[in-house]
Amino acid sequence: MQPVTVGTAKASPGETARGVIPAGRDFDGPIEIPVIVVRGTRDGPVLWIDGATHGDEAEGSITCWNLAKEVDAKGLAGTLVLVPILNLAAAKNGSRGNPLDHVNYDLNRVYPGKPNGRGTERLAWAYYQEFAPKADIVISLHSGGSVGYMSRVIYHNDIPASLELAKAFGVGWDLIVEPAYSVDRRPATGTIEAVSGANGKPALVVELGGLSESLPDKLLQNSRSLTDGCVNLMRYLKMLPGKVERNGRWKLAREWIVQTGTGGFWLPDSAFRFRKSVKEGTVLARVVDTYGETLEEIKAPCDGETIGMRTTPYVGLPGDHCVFFAEILNEVTE
Numbered sequence: 001m002q003p004v005t006v007g008t009a010k011a012s013p014g015e016t017a018r019g020v021i022p023a024g025r026d027f028d029g030p031i032e033i034p035v036i037v038v039r040g041t042r043d044g045p046v047l048w049i050d051g052a053t054h055g056d057e058a059e060g061s062i063t064c065w066n067l068a069k070e071v072d073a074k075g076l077a078g079t080l081v082l083v084p085i086l087n088l089a090a091a092k093n094g095s096r097g098n099p100l101d102h103v104n105y106d107l108n109r110v111y112p113g114k115p116n117g118r119g120t121e122r123l124a125w126a127y128y129q130e131f132a133p134k135a136d137i138v139i140s141l142h143s144g145g146s147v148g149y150m151s152r153v154i155y156h157n158d159i160p161a162s163l164e165l166a167k168a169f170g171v172g173w174d175l176i177v178e179p180a181y182s183v184d185r186r187p188a189t190g191t192i193e194a195v196s197g198a199n200g201k202p203a204l205v206v207e208l209g210g211l212s213e214s215l216p217d218k219l220l221q222n223s224r225s226l227t228d229g230c231v232n233l234m235r236y237l238k239m240l241p242g243k244v245e246r247n248g249r250w251k252l253a254r255e256w257i258v259q260t261g262t263g264g265f266w267l268p269d270s271a272f273r274f275r276k277s278v279k280e281g282t283v284l285a286r287v288v289d290t291y292g293e294t295l296e297e298i299k300a301p302c303d304g305e306t307i308g309m310r311t312t313p314y315v316g317l318p319g320d321h322c323v324f325f326a327e328i329l330n331e332v333t334e
């Protein structure tokens with residue numbers, strides 16, 4: 001078996017290696033993406049897991065560190081590539097994107113990036129050069145961050161195998177959502193799952209957490225849940241020994257992003273609950289003015305369930321997101 005090299009990290013069979021993916025040069029030194037390569041001792045897939053695409057989503061980073069400690073290269077089949085903090089410039093600032101890049105702020109909208117683009121596009125390009133040819137499966141870990149609180153949701157891509165991979169995340173991960181849409185109902189472009197799909201590779205975006213759950217016990221609990229999901233997936237892929245836990249029942253859904261038509265204060269309805277089935281037109285929240293008078297009712301766009309919400313009650317921007325809503329298309333059991 002050959003060593004596996006990602007950036008400067010080179011791991012021989014049975015070894016774990018650390019290194020960086022070079023991504024350019026900054027004022028004060030190199031721009032780098034930290035990477036950990038866990039090379040197994042038997043044949044198997046290259047599973048690539050990243051965290052902190054968005055620099056305000058810490059759960060993915062903790063999950064990568066957990067996996068680096070807990071997965072023994074000698075007992076592994078295939079290769080596990082861990083990227084704990086993909087967007088370091090954003091993470092240093094605790095923000096979704098690099099605060100210095102005013103044009104292409106969201107890394108997960110600019111893939112595959114450009115070698116001669118702006119900062120975030122260059123970061124995407126450097127990263128894409130590594131994962132696109134080397135990863136068999138990409139799992140991008142997200143958690144809502146400062147903009148949204150998210151239920152446990154897995155988004156798959158256009159490759160059919162990705163739906164089966166989503167089902168392998170284990171108990172409690174019962175909501176699987178179609179490839180993401182943008183607010184105007186067009187397929188979201190420039191995402192890591194979309195470019196992976198275009199290359200024929202399955203990819204998942206896993207969401208759990210957000211600012212509302214950044215208190216220490218919740219942060220660690222959500223990171224543990226993500227870690228356990230990744231371990232279960234690795235058992236499903238026969239990369240690790242052990243019993244594969246199955247939820248056994250899944251809701252397959254399409255996501256709607258519910259916007260406001262006005263700025264104001266977002267005041268949830270007292271009956272608002274996550275993952276509660278509601279009918280189309282149910283009032284989820286109201287946007288009120290500075291005197292508390294209703295400007296707009298935020299309603300369920302169809303029958304379904306709320307799976308996410310904005311974290312900040314103040315809506316400064318008409319058209320801003322308020323609710324992430326799942327239209328349930330099908331329920332499957334096994």
Ligand SMILES: [Zn+2]
Binds near residue numbers: 054057142143144145
């Ligand atoms: Zn994110």
